[in-house]
Amino acid sequence: MxxxxxxxxxxxxxxxxxxxxxxxxxxxxxxxxxxxxxxxxxxxxxxxxxxxxxxxxxxxxxxxxxxxxxxxxxxxxxxxxxxxxxxxxxxxxxxxxxxxxxxxxxxxxxxxxxxxxxxxxxxxELSNEGKSLAPQFLEKCAQLQPPNTIKKLQSLLGFLNFGRTYIPDYATCIKPLYELIRPDFSSKFWTIEHTHTLRELQADLLAAKHLHTRDNKTYLVIRVIAGAIGFTYVTFNEGETVPIGYKSHLYSAAERFAPTEKILTAVQMAVIKERPLAQGKRIIVVSPIPALVAVTKASVPNAKALHPRWIQWDTSLTATDVDYIFYPKLQTQEFLQYEVEYPVPADTLPIDQYQVVMYTDGSAQPAVGTKHQYSAACAIVSGHMEGEKFCPQHTYTQTLGDCTAQLAELKALLMALEHTVPTQFTLIVCDSYYCVQSFNEYLHYWRLNGFRDSKGNTIKHRLMWGKVADLKETLHKVHVVHTLGHQRVGIHIAGNTLADEAAKLAVAVATVAAVTRSSSKPDTEIMAAIKATVDGTPYPKGFPNKYQYYMGSMLNAEVKNP
Structure with missing residues (x-):
């Protein structure tokens, strides 16, 4: 076509x-x-x-x-x-x-x-006015119904894709339906939100105006709009206002670039895909982004793209048949009809304006008497701020058994989200940079990619990250920030210390709770071991002496002073 x-x-x-x-x-x-x-x-x-x-x-x-x-x-x-x-x-x-x-x-x-x-x-339907969707297609479009099998879902997506060039930012609109593709798909996965998405796409296709066909006597004009999660571009014949078509694309997990690099990716894809449409004529790239006024080989700050990709950009963007024009009057909303929220986290409020402030921490210690097992636990301390003073109100802990400290930190974040009230502005402070960065920057891309990385490998702790992603979509008043752990000064030192002590105490209790011996009551040796675990000091000399200790839980154990 x-x-x-x-x-x-x-x-x-x-x-x-x-x-x-x-x-x-x-x-x-x-x-x-x-x-x-x-x-x-x-x-x-x-x-x-x-x-x-x-x-x-x-x-x-x-x-x-x-x-x-x-x-x-x-x-x-x-x-x-x-x-x-x-x-x-x-x-x-x-x-x-x-x-x-x-x-x-x-x-x-x-x-x-x-x-x-x-x-x-x-x-x-091809006429002198241009190219429009055929009446037979529009009749079928008006009769579309929600699918109840995976084959019907795939057929529906294929049908809608036929008219994708008539809908600006089609990739973002269709994304919720593509997320349903799974072998065990059935009608129970289809929600009212998916029905709304389908009806909106139907309405857009039924109301779509005709597009112009290519006039090979003129230059091809491409207007590019690059956002945080994807880009849209529209093609024109030079001197005309009716477009030839709309194209859109969502960045993949491998395309989490810096802002300028995202612009280069959008322009490169547009030029490569639309060069056949130019039919030998020059291509004019128009954008409201000043970075495209001149394309050079200068280094870009915060560059994340590898050298081979820069070579591809250089080859495509510096081609002799491509010109660039900066047009500041071009409005983003004209072609990009959605607000970008991810992966940039929302601006945080002054800390004393949050109704709830939570501090999370996870801890793991080697299990007593074992070489390769760990005893882990997580804790959250919630309260509020009065000025720069943290006032704790509730403490929650959970023992996790044999797992790593990283998983314990993630479980603490999940537990904090589960205790969050959707209507309250909540600040979650975590000393795990991995959890905070993944929550604010990577989680959206992981979900789009089925919780797989760029090599197709499953993301570690996929199931737990899936629960975090589900909660994130419903909790719009939650901000997650990072703080360094074990600091001596800072506004978060008090809350972070309380969460750290609660997690370590839960680990210590779980580590030496279950004891195999003739008497079930802990002795002085066990209490000394608990104190050493909490304080981070060495175990008592000769510990364990003659008893074998196993990792367990305090739920069914009674701890008393000797």
């Missing part, structure tokens, strides 16, 4: 039984042999239903058209011709019909349209 140019007269020709008109070479006919009624037979012409039949037939038709009329277009058995002069157009049609007839092909003239002003070709 990119090669269709604007002409007054248009013709569509339908090849009748095209596969049966193409003979198979004698040495290849045995490949199509089959048995029926006790005899073996083989095809002399191209059979229908074979995987490679459409490709072989389309290649043959393209080769014939290239000899008869290089400007003619084809898709399998459909041929499209166009011209501004009626007589020249009729001669063009006659040349095609006669040429194919000599080779043995026949046309179905009942399905063909010759020298029409408006025709339907490959699901689009």
């Amino acid at each position: 990119n090669n269709i140019v604007r002409k007054k007269y248009k013709t569509t020709l339908d090849i009748s039984n095209g596969f049966f008109c193409q003979n198979i070479a004698p040495e290849s006919r045995d490949l199509t042999s089959f048995s029926t009624l006790g005899s073996q037979k083989r095809f002399r012409c191209l059979p229908q239903g074979y995987k490679n039949s459409p490709g072989l037939f389309a290649a043959r038709v393209t080769a014939i058209l290239h000899e008869l009329d290089p400007e003619a277009l084809s898709y399998v058995d459909d041929i499209y011709l166009m011209d501004d002069e009626l007589l020249q157009h009729l001669r063009q049609v006659a040349c095609i019909v006669v040429g194919f007839s000599k080779i043995g092909y026949k046309f179905n003239f009942k399905k063909s349209k010759i020298a029409f002003i408006s025709v339907i070709f490959l699901g689009y």
Whole structure:
């Protein structure tokens, strides 16, 4: 469709039984042999239903058209011709019909349209006004219903993708439906929000205006809008205001670049994908972003892209057929109709304006009497700030058994989110940079990518991160910030210390709680071990002496002073 140019007269020709008109070479006919009624037979012409039949037939038709009329277009058995002069157009049609007839092909003239002003070709209605969605497509679009199987979901997405060039920022609009693709999909995963998304896409397609076809006498203009999570670009013929089409893209997990690098990615993809549409003419890239006034090889601050990607950018962006124009009057909202929220975290409030402040911490210690096991626990301390003073109100702890300190920190963050009231502005302070950075920057991309990294490997602790992502979408008044642990000064020192002590105490109790001995009551040796664990000092000399200790829980154990 990119090669269709604007002409007054248009013709569509339908090849009748095209596969049966193409003979198979004698040495290849045995490949199509089959048995029926006790005899073996083989095809002399191209059979229908074979995987490679459409490709072989389309290649043959393209080769014939290239000899008869290089400007003619084809898709399998459909041929499209166009011209501004009626007589020249009729001669063009006659040349095609006669040429194919000599080779043995026949046309179905009942399905063909010759020298029409408006025709339907490959699901689009082509007229002098431009290219619009065919009435048959719009009728089916109006009857779309929510799917209840994975095949129906895939069919629905394929149908909607057909009209994607008519919807600005289509990639963001369709994203919630693509997130449903899973082998066990059923109607129970389809929610009212997905129905709203489907109805909005239906309304956009039914109300879509016509797009212009390419005018190969003018330059191709590309307007690029790059955001934090994706970009949109729209193509025009130079001097026109009706677009040729809209294209949009969401950045992948491997494309978490700095702002300038995101602009370069958007422009590079637009130039590469739309160069065939330019049909040999110059490409003019227009953007409201000053960074595109001049493209140079200078280094970019905060660069995250690797050197090979910079080589790709250099090759595409410095091409001799591409020009750049800075147009400050171009409004972002004209083509990008959504607000960007991720992955940039929301601006935090002054700390005394938060209704709830929570401090989280996770801790793990080697289990007593074991070499490779750990005893872990997490804790959160919630309260509020009076000026710069933290006033604790509640402390929550949970023992986790054998797990790492990193998992304990993540569990503490999850527990804090679970204790958050959605209507209250809440600040969660965590001393794990991994948890804070993942929550604020990476979590959105992980979810889009099915909690897999750029190499396709599953993200560590995927299930727990999935729960965190679900809570993040519902808690819009929560801010998560990082603080360094074990500091002597700072506004967060009091709260962080309380959470750290609570987590360590929970670990210490869990480490030596279950004891195998004749008497179930802890002795002086055990209490000394608990104190040493809490204080971070060495165990008592000779510990353990003669008893074997196992990692356990304090839920069913009673601890008393000796």
